[in-house]
Amino acid sequence: MYTQSLSIPDGEARGPKKVENPAYQAEFDAKIAAGGFIEAKDWMPEAYRKTLIRQISQHAHSEIVGMLPEGNWITRAPSLKRKAILLAKVQDEGGHGLYLYAAAETLGVSRDELYEALLSGKAKYSSIFNYPTLNWADIGVIGWLVDGAAIMNQIPLCKCSYGPYSRAMVRICKEESFHQRQGYDLLLAMMRGTPEQRDMVQDAVNRWWWPSIMMFGPHDKDSVHTETTRWGIKRISNDDLRQKFVDATVKQAEVLGVSLPDPDLKWNAERGHYDFGAIDWDEFWNVVQGHGQCNVDRLAARVKAWEDGAWVREAALEHARKRAVREKDAA
Amino acid sequence: MERKEWPLWEVFVRSRNGLDHKHCGSVHAPDAKLALQVARDVYTRRQEGVSIWVVKASDIVASDPDAKPELFDPAEDKIYRHPTFYTLPEEVDHM
Amino acid sequence: MTQRNTAAPGHIEYVLRLGDNALILGQRLSEWCGHAPVLEEDMALANTALDLIGQARLLLTHAGRLEGRGRDEDQLAFLRGERDYRNLTLAELPNEDFGRTVVRNFLFAAFQVPLYQRLTASSDAELAAVAAKSLKEARYHLSHAGEWVIRLGDGTDVSHDKAQAALDYLWPYTAEFFAANPIDDAVSAAGIGPAWHNLEADWEAAVVPVLVEATLTVPARTPFASYGKFGRHSEHMGHLLATMQTMQRTYPGAQW
Numbered sequence: 001m002y003t004q005s006l007s008i009p010d011g012e013a014r015g016p017k018k019v020e021n022p023a024y025q026a027e028f029d030a031k032i033a034a035g036g037f038i039e040a041k042d043w044m045p046e047a048y049r050k051t052l053i054r055q056i057s058q059h060a061h062s063e064i065v066g067m068l069p070e071g072n073w074i075t076r077a078p079s080l081k082r083k084a085i086l087l088a089k090v091q092d093e094g095g096h097g098l099y100l101y102a103a104a105e106t107l108g109v110s111r112d113e114l115y116e117a118l119l120s121g122k123a124k125y126s127s128i129f130n131y132p133t134l135n136w137a138d139i140g141v142i143g144w145l146v147d148g149a150a151i152m153n154q155i156p157l158c159k160c161s162y163g164p165y166s167r168a169m170v171r172i173c174k175e176e177s178f179h180q181r182q183g184y185d186l187l188l189a190m191m192r193g194t195p196e197q198r199d200m201v202q203d204a205v206n207r208w209w210w211p212s213i214m215m216f217g218p219h220d221k222d223s224v225h226t227e228t229t230r231w232g233i234k235r236i237s238n239d240d241l242r243q244k245f246v247d248a249t250v251k252q253a254e255v256l257g258v259s260l261p262d263p264d265l266k267w268n269a270e271r272g273h274y275d276f277g278a279i280d281w282d283e284f285w286n287v288v289q290g291h292g293q294c295n296v297d298r299l300a301a302r303v304k305a306w307e308d309g310a311w312v313r314e315a316a317l318e319h320a321r322k323r324a325v326r327e328k329d330a331a
Numbered sequence: 332m333e334r335k336e337w338p339l340w341e342v343f344v345r346s347r348n349g350l351d352h353k354h355c356g357s358v359h360a361p362d363a364k365l366a367l368q369v370a371r372d373v374y375t376r377r378q379e380g381v382s383i384w385v386v387k388a389s390d391i392v393a394s395d396p397d398a399k400p401e402l403f404d405p406a407e408d409k410i411y412r413h414p415t416f417y418t419l420p421e422e423v424d425h426m
Numbered sequence: 427m428t429q430r431n432t433a434a435p436g437h438i439e440y441v442l443r444l445g446d447n448a449l450i451l452g453q454r455l456s457e458w459c460g461h462a463p464v465l466e467e468d469m470a471l472a473n474t475a476l477d478l479i480g481q482a483r484l485l486l487t488h489a490g491r492l493e494g495r496g497r498d499e500d501q502l503a504f505l506r507g508e509r510d511y512r513n514l515t516l517a518e519l520p521n522e523d524f525g526r527t528v529v530r531n532f533l534f535a536a537f538q539v540p541l542y543q544r545l546t547a548s549s550d551a552e553l554a555a556v557a558a559k560s561l562k563e564a565r566y567h568l569s570h571a572g573e574w575v576i577r578l579g580d581g582t583d584v585s586h587d588k589a590q591a592a593l594d595y596l597w598p599y600t601a602e603f604f605a606a607n608p609i610d611d612a613v614s615a616a617g618i619g620p621a622w623h624n625l626e627a628d629w630e631a632a633v634v635p636v637l638v639e640a641t642l643t644v645p646a647r648t649p650f651a652s653y654g655k656f657g658r659h660s661e662h663m664g665h666l667l668a669t670m671q672t673m674q675r676t677y678p679g680a681q682w
Contacts, residue, residue: 041393067460067468074456078673078682079500080449080483083456084476085411088376090459091472092412095373098465102357105339111359112336136673136682148426171356175377181417181426186682188419193680252423301461309463311588312524314335315581316361322580323362337464358466361577368570369466372473405477405563 020046032232037163040106048231049107052162055233056104057114062126063097065118065298069133070142078136085182086139092175099168106164119303127284128211130292137190137197137204143183145205145212145249151176152245153216161232184252191257198257205253206261213276214284216242246274339388340366342373344380352384360385377413378406433492434616436609439512441492441553442502443655444541445485446513448560449503450663451534452478453670454521463524470570474531477563484556491552504674508663515654516599518663525578525585526592532571533596533633537603538564540628541620549617572636579640590642598650603629607656 024043031038038044067090074090077083101111117123128146133139154176157169190197217223217238228234246265253260264277286292337359343352355374360366366385374380410416419426455475462468486499516534521527542564545557578589603622610621637644652660673682 064460064465071460074459075453075669076672078504078677078680080479080486080503081411082682084409084479084483087456087459087472087476087479088409088412091376091469091476094460094465094468094472095376098358098373098469099356101465102339105357110336168356175412177414178412178416181414181419182411184419184423184426185417189682193682194677196677197680252426255420255423305461305463308461309524311582311584312463312467312578313337313361315585316365316577317335317337318585319577319581320362359464360466365573365577368573369470372470372570373466376469376473405473405566408480408559409476 032161032230035232036161037166038161039163047227051228051231051233052165053104053107053109053114055228056100056107056165056168057109057117058124058126060097060100060104060114061118061123062129063093063100065125065129065302067093067097068298068301069129069131069294070139072133073136073139076136077139082186085186089143089179089182092179096172096175099171100165103162103164103168115306119299119306121290121299124288126215127287127292128215129298130287130294131207131211132293134207135200135204137187137200138208140183140186140190140201141204141208143179143181144187144252145183145208146215147176147179147183148249149212149215149245151180152241152248156235156241159232159235165233184256187256187258201256202258205258209261210280210283213242213246213279216245218281218284243273246276250274337361340370340385341388341391342370343384343386344370344374345382346380348381352382355379357388358385363387376406376409433494434612434618436612437550437616437618438489438492439609440613440619441485441489443512443514444545445482445489445502446511447517447534447538448478448485449482450511450513450666451517451530452476452482453666454517454519455527455531457521458527467524471527474567474570477560477567481556481560481563484559488552488556500674504671508659508667509657511659511663511667512655512657514599514602515652515660516596516602518654518660518666519596519599520662522592523588525588526595528571528574528578529589529592530596531567532575532636533600535564535568535571536632537600537625537629539568539632540625541622544620544625548619550619553618568632575636575642576640579637579642586641589640593637593642594645597645598648599652600629601647601650602652602655605651605653605655 021043025045028038028042028044028048031042038048070086070090070093074083074087077086101114104114105111114123118125133142151173154169154173158166158173160166160169187201190201220237220239223238229237250260250265262277264275266275268275287295290296338361340358340360340363341354342356342358344355345352358366358369358373360369363385366387367383370383370385371380375383406412414426452475455471455478458468458471459475460468462471482503483499486502490497490499490502514534516530519526519530539561542557542561546554546561548554548557575589578585580586581589604626606621606623610623613619614621614624634644654660654663673680
């Protein structure tokens with residue numbers, strides 16, 4: 001799904017080329033300035049490499065933690081069609097995590113190292129997944145609002161300067177286009193249903209609206225992204241993306257017949273955009289810092305899956321080793 | 332520390348006959364057979380391929396920078412993976 | 427959709443057995459999503475679950491049409507009482523761990539393959555078409571699960587023990603696959619599908635060599651019997667249904 005634009009320091013990552021070289025640097029700068037791509041084996045400044053590892057891995061972590069809140073409803077989906085759609089969607093998120101880990105690995109870090117950072121609580125993932133999914137409409141609203149916000153964030157990343165990341169994002173965006181639509185479709189079906197179903201939708205919208213708005217990260221004036229912008233990793237600012245999202249969503253809410261829980265939300269003809277109310281940044285930072293309702297449970301679920309799977313991963317390696325020995329002996 | 336990570340494999344998919352295999356990503360797998368299977372499970376969920384190659388990443392020599400029906404047909408009926416499966420009202424249909 | 431029920435005796439029941447097997451195992455496998463030992467296998471398990479849910483939809487839709495009382499796939503999937511489900515008990519058992527999950531997938535797919543193979547020649551054209559499509563899926567499930575059985579069985583000491591324990595636990599439930607009954611006889615006489623007890627040799631031929639390669643001991647048959655396909659389930663079934671049916675039961679008549 002997506003990563004927040006947060007700059008949180010990471011540990012030392014091992015990697016290929018740490019040499020600083022003014023000639024290489026000039027070549028790199030020229031490539032970036034011309035809008036070109038940097039590929040895995042190209043020389044790159046250490047800070048660029050580290051920033052990418054951090055951003056791509058946060059993004060990957062977000063995908064696989066993001067499987068959990070929606071996964072919470074797979075066994076309870078109300079129809080077989082919806083069950084298949086949801087399972088396919090959550091599976092896609094696992095796939096997106098996989099593509100992204102692979103992109104990060106081209107920068108000289110292993111997936112296990114990145115996992116280790118996630119499971120130890122050192123690495124961050126998108127805070128949106130620390131909110132609980134409480135009714136079936138949450139599945140629709142996550143598709144509509146959370147994936148909608150994610151897509152808005154991700155489309156510019158398809159043109160990001162690092163080739164492997166950019167290609168992973170192209171693939172992800174292509175697959176993800178069904179995610180938002182299935183969510184909206186699910187909500188439409190519920191809004192056409194009983195009063196109880198409509199109440200569920202409104203309840204879900206009320207809970208997810210502000211967290212979705214927060215997905216774009218801190219206001220531009222409070223966030224430092226000069227380098228990522230210069231490097232062509234981040235191409236559009238947090239506030240611009242957020243505004244674009246709000247503008248697109250208001251109409252969709254009207255068609256759906258739900259209200260967005262913001263009394264200050266109104267069209268500003270002068271700006272040509274919707275104005276919206278103040279974001280509760282205390283809540284945002286609380287959740288980022290680990291105090292959201294589900295932070296502990298989400299991480300515990302990832303740790304459990306990893307630890308429970310250890311014997312399986314070891315068995316497969318051991319079998320491969322035995323087989324190699326046998327083939328050698330037979331030869 | 333003992334190395335416990337599964338090796339990395341690069342995945343190449345032929346999207347249809349007449350086209351080259353094209354690099355589309357990587358997977359971790361303990362051996363070639365499983366690499367091929369998980370590559371199928373990861374990279375051909377939307378009928379993206381008719382043939383797959385996997386190559387151990389460490390076996391690739393790089394320049395300096397300067398199937399079968401049971402493999403692929405099952406994705407055929409997962410039409411809900413495609414955005415056009417959902418009919419939305421016209422006003423919001425660009426979603 | 428008020429066709430008259432012209433189905434041969436046992437025809438509907440037989441299709442329900444097929445559909446419920448896919449439904450209930452699909453439901454169990456979907457529990458894995460997000461929790462598998464590696465990301466790659468998470469994808470693979472979800473694909474198997476999706477295939478099975480897809481099969482269930484086709485088969486239950488078909489059963490509903492044969493029945494001619496206007497019940498669709500969801501009414502059959504979500505609104506029957508426990509005793510009306512016709513899946514093999516094996517399908518409803520908890521996943522437990524990855525070892526039991528892949529051993530079950532293996533034992534089950536090895537049964538589905540010869541079954542669907544025979545069904546491609548069914549006198550019921552709709553069923554034959556579903557079988558032809560599902561056969562390809564089942565073959566892949568068999569291959570993938572079989573690879574895992576070999577890796578776990580012939581992996582580490584720990585994985586060998588876990589795989590053997592899983593096999594020992596599940597094996598008695600496979601006797602039910604082949605328990606003869608009048609429905610099978612009627613259906614097979616009508617050319618609709620094979621009597622399942624005639625599939626045992628094919629099943630063993632698929633299963634045993636893989637278990638041997640996996641260095642696992644093939645358990646002996648015991649007097650143990652289970653009766654899921656006759657509607658008498660294990661204690662696990664009620665919990666599975668409580669979860670699966672909750673939305674349809676809580677909001678009767680709602681469309682989703």
